[in-house]
Amino acid sequence: MVKELRVTPIRNGTVIDHIPPGMGLKILSILMHDDPAGRTMTLAMNVSSARQGKKDVLKVEDLELTPEQVGKIALLAPEGTINIIRDSNVVKKEKVVLPDRVVGIVRCGNPNCITNQREPVEPEFVVVSRSPPRLRCLYCERELEDIIGNIL
């Protein structure tokens, strides 16, 4: 079967697959914010998927993600997969996994939480569930209602 390619394959870099439709833009903006070098990024939205119906796919050339970036992606795309491409071959394919603790990548939604005051600590959350992601603040013990809106 000849598979139609909507975007050309990349030689070296990372392909983030199985992103929930619409979340690709958010992940794109986070990666662009982290990337002053201005790498080439290609986003395909609402691609047909046997597993998800529709999905977004993001390709970033010449970049392998940091654990912090993977953590953010795990919050936005808990079912996502990350493919590392070297010399046009997939050398590694793995599901994103949210760690047990989420440190320094989302802020607490409670304005009265001590981590939202001028204190020398990073916000830290205990992962209550992974998919859908549910986070409880380690400090004020409140569950974060709007995870996406509080990503740093």
Place this chain on the structure above:
Amino acid sequence: MFKGRDIISIKDLSLDDINVILDYARRMVPAARGEENLPLLSGRLMGRLFFEPSTRTKLSFDTAMKRLGGGAIGFSDTSSTSVKKGETLADTIRMAEAYSDCLVIRHYNEGAARLAARFSSKPVINAGDGAGQHPTQTLLDLFTIREEKGRIDGNHVVLAGDLKYGRTVHSLAHGLALYDVEVSLVSPRGLEMPGEIVGTLKEKGIGVREMNSLEEAVADADVLYVTRIQAERFPDPEEYRKVAGSYRVDLNLLDHARDGMIIMHPLPRVDEIAPEVDTHPSAKYFVQAFNGVPVRMALLDLVIRGGDLDG
């Protein structure tokens, strides 16, 4: 196992931990009454950092430390401190821990005690953080139930009043969830117990009933735990008066209560318990307030010295 440990949230404590604390608190009662000299913490200092005023909690921590022969340093509001100059809590903690053997902190921000524990090598006891946790209140509530009813298991506990904003009833619910009890919730519309806490109780297998009438609830209650309904929660003062009136505990209500039921209240009370109830044998809220002393004595000695009475 308790030496050096922080007491931040009731959720950090296991059933065994709580029972150790309550057993040790019972041992402290004669000294708390001044009937026994028990200088276990002689020469030790408690750093009492109260960023927000409090009467009972401050007095009972100070009393507890002094009854054990120790002393207290610190402040009970921030007007004369560097906090006013913009010092971070982290810096205040690093300074205060160097001066004392344990820190007792009350703060207006949720999570402040957990942050303090991160920056202190000395044990930290949370004496209330904003709308968050107040574990020593829960421990003294559990102690009161155990002392007055003989045990905690097997009791039907009615939580009444403002169950939405009252942090003491939230913490108490988490504490009760460790025991084999039945819980009834009685609150005005709009001030119901948060669903997350009701869920926790049910997950732990606790029978939970939500009721509208205090009369119905006390008929088979062993413990009636009353909290204050604050006027500012109601936009209409007339509505507040109506609601507050229907949640008032008086001698008429006690006619409907099961024999031996005890009435508890974290205090301060306003109108929710009529003064005529104070001399009724069911009224245990002042005993409960006294129990803050032996429970805090037990905690202070456990976290500072490890709690060995012979040592």
